[in-house]
Amino acid sequence: MKKILIPIVFCGLLLSCNNDDDTPEAPPEEQDQEVPQPVELQSEINEFVWSAMNTWYIWQDEVNDLADDRFEDNDAFFTYLNDFSSPEELHNSVLSPKDRFSVIVSDFDLLFSSFAGVATTNGVEFVLTRPPEGGTAVVGVVRYIVNGSDAEAKGVQRGDIFYAIDGTPLFAETDEEGIITNSNLGLLNPTTYTMNFADIENNVTTPNGVNIELTKTELTENPVHIAKTLDINGTRIGYIMYNSFTGNFDNDLNDAFGQLKNDGVTALVLDLRYNGGGSVLSAIRLSSMITGQFTGQLFARQRWNSKWDALLGGDDPFVDTIGTTPINSLNLSKVYIIATDDSASASELVINSLEPYIDVVHVGDVTVGKNEFSVTLVDNPDQQAGLTNGGSIPFPYIVNGDATIEGADEDHRYALQPLTGTYDNAEGFGEFTDGISPDIQILEVLGNLGTLGEPDEPLLARAIEDIIGVTAKSRFLEVPEGLKIKTISSSYRLNPLKGGMRYDVLEK
16 A cells, blocks of 8 residues: 655644745655556456457347446456456356356367267267156166267167266256256266166166266267158158258268158158257258258348347358259158257257248157357457458358468467357247247157157157058057156256357358
8 A cells, every 4th residue: 555645743832833934835745656557467368258258249238247338448357357267257257147058168179079070978878867756866868879989889778777877876956947956967077987777667766787887989970860761651751860960961961861852752750859959051951951942032030239230140041052062852841850858959940940931840849949049259359251341250260161260369279159149030030948849749758768760769650640640559658757758967968069059151
C-alpha cells in the first residue's frame, strides 16, 4: 500500500500560529508517484476461449460475461481472465443454462480424429440402465461390438449384461430429470478393465461368473454398420444401420444405397437408434440418397447468432453428388427411421428436414432434442475465409472446405466445439429441444434385444409390420416396465468427442 505523507501543524500554548505573515507557504514536498503497471495476461489460451465464445456462441448476447462491452479496458479484461485456473473453468463459466453440448478439448488431434471415426475403444458399445430391481444400481447392456476390437476377439456379444467393473458394482444417482448427480461410472474410463457379467432371470440380476478383461486400442469404425435387403412376403425392404454421420465414409454409405437400388427395394428402414450425430453435410447427402427428387430444393436453413447470421445464414439444399460422384437415390416418398433416446443432432436433422417432403415414420422413442449445430474453433484469430468483402472469419478449423490449423497458435492445442446455430426445415420448424416423439413407440428390452438387421429384432420387426400390414402376435405381449431399457448413460454419452451436429464448411 502506498504511504501518503501529510504535513501537520501543531497549534498550542507553546507555539504560536500566526497567519498574518505575508510570506507564502512553501508547497508541500512533491512525492514521487508510482506509475500503475498494466495487468499481465497469464494465459493466452484463456484469451482464445473468451474471444472465440464471444464471437461465435449462439447465446453470446444472453451471457453477461460474453457481452461486447463487458470490460472497460484491457486491464479489466486480463484481470477477469486471470481469475480462472484453467481454460476449462473459463469455458464452463460462460455457458448458457440452455447449453447441454458445447465442448472444449486440450488436444485438437483427438477431436479431428473423432470426426474421421477414429477412437480409442475396447469395442463395446453399451447402454447403462436400471436393473429390474431398481434403486441406484446400474447395469450395462451391450448394444453392438466394433469390428476388429478386443471385445470382438474375446467373444463379447450384443445383449450381454454387465453389472460391475473390476468387481465393483456400478451405481448412478439421478435427479428428477434423469441427470446423474453422483456415480462411479468413472470405472469405465481406464484403458484396461475387467467387465463382470450377469444374467437376468425372473426380474433378478445374478452374477454369472463371466469376467472378461478388455483393453482399448485406436480403431477406425465404419458407421455403415449393416446394409442389407430383406425379402418379406414379396416386399423388398432395404435396411441400413448407420451409427455416425462421418464424412470420410459418405462414399461407403452411397455404395450401400447403390446396392439397395440394384436390389430393387421399395421400402427403407434407416436405423439411427444409436446415432448421436456428426457432419451436417453427411446428413444432407443421406437425405438425398433416400429421396433424389428434391435436388436443389431447401433441405434446411441455418440460423446463426446476431454477429454472423446476416453473413453466414442461408439455405442448404438437397444434393445429387458427392464431389463428382453421383448420389445413388431411391426416390422414396416414405421412409421408416428407427430413433431412440440416444439418437441426436444430425439424426434429428434428417427426420425434421425430410418431414416437409415425404412421409417419415419414426419408430422407437423420444429423441435427445439437440437442434443446434457447432463449429470447430482453433486459436487462429486471423483465419482467412475468402469472404466476398475481403474479410476474415476468425477461429474456424474448416473454411471453404479446407481443414487447416495453419496460422494457429503453436504454443497450445486447445480447440472448442461450441453451439453456434440452429436449423429450420423447409416449413420453418426447428424447435425440438424436448426431442422428437415417435409415431410408433417401442423400447429395447432387457433379455430380448434380438440380432440387429434380422427381421425378428423387435424394433425392426415393428417397422416391417407397418410396411407389410401384418401384425405379429408377439406385439400384444405385455413387457414388464422394469425390463424396458431407459438410458441413464451410454458409451456414446460418456465420450464427449462423439456425435453432435457439426457444420462442415464456412463458405460465403
